[in-house]
Amino acid sequence: MTADPLSRVFSALADPTRRDMVARLASGDASVGELARPYDMSVQAVSKHLRVLEDSGLVTRTTDARRAPVHLEAKVLDLMTAWIERYRREAEERYRRLDDVLRDLPDRPGTTENDPTTGAAP
Amino acid sequence: MTTTGTHETEIVVPTDLPIVRILREFDAPVAKVFQAHVDPELFARWNGPRNLTQRTEHWDVRTGGAYRYVHVDPDGNEYAFFGSVHEVRPDELIVQTFTYEGFPDGVSLDRLRFEELPGGRCRLTATSLVDSFEGRDGFVSSGMEVGIREGYEQLDEILAES
Numbered sequence: 249m250t251a252d253p254l255s256r257v258f259s260a261l262a263d264p265t266r267r268d269m270v271a272r273l274a275s276g277d278a279s280v281g282e283l284a285r286p287y288d289m290s291v292q293a294v295s296k297h298l299r300v301l302e303d304s305g306l307v308t309r310t311t312d313a314r315r316a317p318v319h320l321e322a323k324v325l326d327l328m329t330a331w332i333e334r335y336r337r338e339a340e341e342r343y344r345r346l347d348d349v350l351r352d353l354p355d356r357p358g359t360t361e362n363d364p365t366t367g368a369a370p
Numbered sequence: 371m372t373t374t375g376t377h378e379t380e381i382v383v384p385t386d387l388p389i390v391r392i393l394r395e396f397d398a399p400v401a402k403v404f405q406a407h408v409d410p411e412l413f414a415r416w417n418g419p420r421n422l423t424q425r426t427e428h429w430d431v432r433t434g435g436a437y438r439y440v441h442v443d444p445d446g447n448e449y450a451f452f453g454s455v456h457e458v459r460p461d462e463l464i465v466q467t468f469t470y471e472g473f474p475d476g477v478s479l480d481r482l483r484f485e486e487l488p489g490g491r492c493r494l495t496a497t498s499l500v501d502s503f504e505g506r507d508g509f510v511s512s513g514m515e516v517g518i519r520e521g522y523e524q525l526d527e528i529l530a531e532s
Contacts, residue, residue, distance in 0.1 A: 255504040255507055259503050262386070264386070267385055332381055332510060339381065340378050342419075345420070346403075346416040347397070350396060351398075
């Protein structure tokens, strides 16, 4: 596992069980026992998933006790959404530049010098 | 699966595959959108951010070809990108690799699909596959490399608070 925090958040969410846990924690804190209930897996296995989520900073626990509430750090999740939104905006800006290029392009483009089907080098 | 966007560019970042998918529609026919991807002069006009100029070093966008271009910022710093062009089918498909030379071991396999829409419009679906979630997340969180640093700083701050 790499040490950088961003990768840990993304990899923590790469697992469907952990994503489901995060989704459930979004509506309120829950104990390990409560979190384990819907899954056909041992409390140990659930604890393992929780540890990955904890290491990523996505969830926090006051103690390791089974009944201690697990808390979702919503800000960390929001940050990931913000990164994706920034990426989206950059892509949108790029395609708006393409919109401009397309608007200026003549309706019947002449034969391009660099025909991709024949491979004529530029 | 994380999806953002409305009628504008849509980004899909699945959690089960290290891919990023970008969807966008254009008020132009497929032939033009495709041409703007394979013609080096047209491509250079829209590909990079406005404050950078693009210098095309090599451009052979056809099946079995390759490309390399350099973005130059106002201070003269250069950011180079290159890849192999695996397959090109006019007005339909471009499959290529993409590497930013600042991350020399990072490579994405890009599939650009061009689809005709009614009314002389076009839908572009660009899917980039990388070999790890870390690599994919690097792509998403960087944009340009300043983004990733800012992102880490923000995350560090939040983690320090909690």
